Amino acid sequence: MPILKDFRYHAPVSVDEALALLRKCEKPVVLAGGTFVLNTLKKTAAYPTDVIGLRKIAPLHGIRDTARETAIGSMTTLAEIASSPVIREHFAVLAEAAARAATTPLRHMATIGGNVASRFFWVDLPVVLMALGAKAAWSGVKTKKTLTIEDFLALTGQEARGILTEIVLPKSGLTGVYFRHTQTIEVDVPIVAIAFAARRQADAVKDVRCIVNTTLSRPVRLAGTASYFETTDIKKWKAAEAAEALRGDLQQSKLDDYRLHCLCADLELLIGKFKQT
């Protein structure tokens, strides 16, 4: 007996062709690296009529670097991001997050586009991309637009029907750090994660972004925590004060005590790491 029920598979060679299929097919699903979609198909009752594979769309592959920004094609794998000299030089925190996500064979298959567009709560890259101020180039079935990662993740229904073509990272001189908290071994799915990015200026930091992945909902931007770090001299940063700001930011999130405790400890660790960069 086959593992998957059958569907019609399409291999468009351009984004426009893929969009035309998305408009035409009854219940289509877009396939990037396959690590989420094919697993979901083994379990779902809402089965698609058509699967649209993006593998043969050449412009979706690879990394394009210019003086002002770096664009990562949505079909670029996590392994390619982790080993890319360009990403390692300009966005080391993204290379690190990509290298630690999942396992080696999954990193060889999973793509940045799938990682973001899957909208699974526990995936690694969205928080890091948000901290780095990345934008998502989105070709929807109705319109093309460029969105912040937050706005992209918030798309629902018909609005979320389309192709994520690339992730664009501005070269804004931010230093970023990331920590994923797993309960047992490193390859586990994290229970929480934090990304922190800022521009360092002598004993102060500017443009602080502190993003939390609670793994229970979409990533949360910690405005109060960021403000604490921006308004306090680096030498006077105190873990207890930062933790208080973090708890304030997450007051409405109804996060359990264990995750909150982990996040406070992780933030302290992360700040230590940031100071050393």
Place this chain on the structure above:
Amino acid sequence: MKTVTLDVNGKVFCLDVPDGELLIETLRDRLGLLGTKYSCLEGDCGVCTVLADGKNVLSCLMLTVEAEGRKIMTIEGLTQGSSLHPIQQAFIDEGAVQCGFCTPGMVLASKSLLDRCPLPTKEEIAHALDGNLCRCTGYVRIINAVLSAAQKMKKTS
């Protein structure tokens, strides 16, 4: 149904497969390559590992139609004539095989590593094999086998 041309272990096969067929099903049930194992079917255990263009990937998470155009290698393609590949031999010599169920995946993941990093450290080996589970050996002998294979392959080259 789709007609696909697959390059498996250096041989070209032209097959008619359902659009939803997974590569593991084609390899085992159509081509009889039983070294690639069915197990978790969720990408967690690594026993269905094959090499696609030299990289270790999971055949339970790849559609056969998407394997077209890639060079697929299974454990059966690693043996050179009647002699074992140095990685296979090192697994035997170091006692890195017990029940043997994970071994094809472990060996292929090791090959993918050694092809891009000929002299890895223990940490690099552990990281490279993080997608392959073994419930028998405790990994120590597997890591020793990869270290040993790397040394032998360096001498040979």
